[in-house]
Amino acid sequence: MVDQLGTRSDDEPSGPDLNLSAAQSRRLIELASAHVLGFREGLASGVHPASYVDDSLDPAAYEDGIRAAKELREDVVPTNGTSVEVLLGEIFGPAMANGTMHPHPGFMAHVPSGGLFQSAVADFVARSVNRxxxxxxxxxxxxxxxxxxxxxxxxxxxxxxxxxxxxxxxxxxxxxxxxxxxxxxxxxxxxxxxxxxxxxxxxxxxxxxxxxxxxxxxxxxxxxxxxxxxxxxxxxxxxxxxxxxxxxxxxxxxxxxxxxxxxxxxxxxxxxxxxxxxxxxxxxxxxxxxxxxxxxxxxxxxxxxxxxxxxxxxxxxxxxxxxxxxxxxxxxxxxxxxxxxxxxxxxxxxxxxxxxxxxxxxxxxGPELSREVRGVTAWLPLKMHGIHAFERALDTAMDLAADFSARAARLPGIEVIQPHPLVLPVVNFRLLPEHEGADEARLNARLCALICSRKNAYLATTQLPGYGVVVRVCILHPRTDAAVVGQLLDDITWALNRLRAESDTVGRSPRRAPRSGHRRC
Structure with a gap:
């Protein structure tokens, strides 16, 4: 950090000396902590969306991500140091504000990774002592x-x-x-x-x-x-x-x-x-x-x-x-x-x-000789909270998935596909077309993108034998609660109405009844 006289203050961590003083180390941690805590508050308050991209299937079409990558690209290794505040601004600015957000409670695509903060602290300690x-x-x-x-x-x-x-x-x-x-x-x-x-x-x-x-x-x-x-x-x-x-x-x-x-x-x-x-x-x-x-x-x-x-x-x-x-x-x-x-x-x-x-x-x-200390990342939260806390969180995820499945099945035109008892918290559903010959894959991909465009939840499509393209919801985040699931259902309803508004229904036959059982593609 440079003062009003243009000289470098003693607690500025950047510079030519790799060995930071206690004051510089403390300053670095404080600056990083402020940004991390601000990011977490942004997740909780809705500043950050569940995903900045509505459809991640076509990377070449994601112009914002391409633009961010170009902004951050540096082909020449830096010769001089840059202020840590500037660098953290890059990490939590152009590097952060794009792509998908796994730590968001509305992230329900793929299999989410909650990213417990307690584990991150443990990993920081392990990396810092570098044993x-x-x-x-x-x-x-x-x-x-x-x-x-x-x-x-x-x-x-x-x-x-x-x-x-x-x-x-x-x-x-x-x-x-x-x-x-x-x-x-x-x-x-x-x-x-x-x-x-x-x-x-x-x-x-x-x-x-x-x-x-x-x-x-x-x-x-x-x-x-x-x-x-x-x-x-x-x-x-x-x-x-x-x-x-x-x-x-x-x-x-x-x-x-x-x-x-x-x-x-x-x-x-x-x-x-x-x-x-x-x-x-x-x-x-x-x-x-x-x-x-x-x-x-x-x-x-x-x-x-x-x-x-x-x-x-x-x-x-x-x-x-x-x-x-x-x-x-x-x-x-x-x-x-x-x-x-x-x-x-x-x-x-x-x-x-x-x-x-x-x-x-x-x-x-195992295959490695050089490896970091890994156990503390799981050890700290397990010791802090005990296994029953994790058991309750998993039970909650299963309950939320069952509730979502039941409520989604009542939405007009939606078929929930559950060919086996629901235990793991993943639910697949699709919108049945209102006329014969419709492109079901395109219809459900569009439905998924519209839901994601609301930025409250991020879902993904997959392909199931016998059904083709479906929308997939996976509820597995310790901060996903009934309110988040309720918002998702509201967003699905909004997306359904938007699809119907986009569709010209003149002269089309009534919607097909849901298929029974399972068939092979």
Missing amino acids: FAGVWIAAPGFQQIERNVIRWFCSMLGYGEGSFGYLTTGGSIANFMAVVCAREHDERARPAGGEPVLYVSAEGHFSITKAARMAGFPASAVRVIPTTPAYAMDTDALIAHIEADRALGHRPTCVIATAGTTNSGAVDNLPLLAEYCRAHDIWLHVDACFGGFFHITERGRAALAGIENADSIAVDGHKSLFLPHGNSALLVRDQRRLGDAFRVSDAAYLPGLTTDDELVDFCGL
Whole structure:
């Protein structure tokens, strides 16, 4: 900061010296905190919308985002320092005021990430102390905190003694690690003969295919299994595929089940899959990135029964624990499987590696050596509030989704599509056209964009087999309440009226009745 005489004051953090004084550090924190708290107040008061873009499907059409990116573009590295106040103005100005806003309580697209402020503070502390978390002896205390969190996650999913895990930056990495574990297990059990094969349902996450490719599986090794009318994996079709592959000399290596598909929240038949895979020595991995932590609720435990018998589970804390992005985990029923897949030999320049399972070196349980301390981001809010607070928040999300589903179904022309019992808080609906031959996909995409244009909620479309393009609502934010859901219903009603005003209804036949049941595309 420059005073009236044009000289730099002592508490200005910017400048040529990388080593900030106590006063400069305090000033930097104060300036950043003021902006962050102002941003959070803006979210609460409605200054910031749920999304600055109404339709995120066509990036090339988002002119405001392109303009903001051009404004911030710098191809030449800066040679001199810039005032922190100016830089924070860029972050909370042109960098912030565009795109979609995950921390907004009206963000209901994809699977929201609440981004608990408590976790952000914990992450700030972890980054500030900058301890090395690759080996146990470098930070035993922080390692124990991370170990505690992993054990808590295991217990939340029903795993018992001998289980463990690895905190990752996302579910894609967790799924990748699981495929590597499955490959290693298969190679140890069946060291010779046949091509290894993986199985995932048509409603499984696209990261599975990427994980298989990164783990060395050719594209031909991934079998996509059709789903039932309730969008769960068709187990009869799965078993038929496995038997056919065995007859061809292939090696069924891994079945990837889903506990909460992104499209509809469907859960595969976990008890049957676990029983079959164990009987045939096939690794069962459950992608529970959406639904996993709902297991701490009574309804969630019923829906996810059998998940505790899987060999591995991927979970996203930045979804159903409301943590900031970058908080996921791979959990394994047998800790030794992580070591089999990722154990490394010692290197002369490293501190000594432990041989005690209670004092783990995370570099031997996952793909990374250099990694930040991760556990505190989940540890702080769990310790501050206790697990029952998270259980109540998830129960509230499920209740709000059920209420929204019932009320949306009463809106004229709206069909709510719920082919399986609603547990995970995702609801799909569509507007039925008022005349035959109408472009249903365009109609529902337009409906979604109109709802989003009100800026109170941000939704997205998806495609469901048998129904095509639908509007999807996912309620999973700790600050989403009945008022936010009520506003969404008001916005849907407004959008319906706007659509009808846009439409020329002269000479058109009456609206079709809703379809019953489910049909394939």
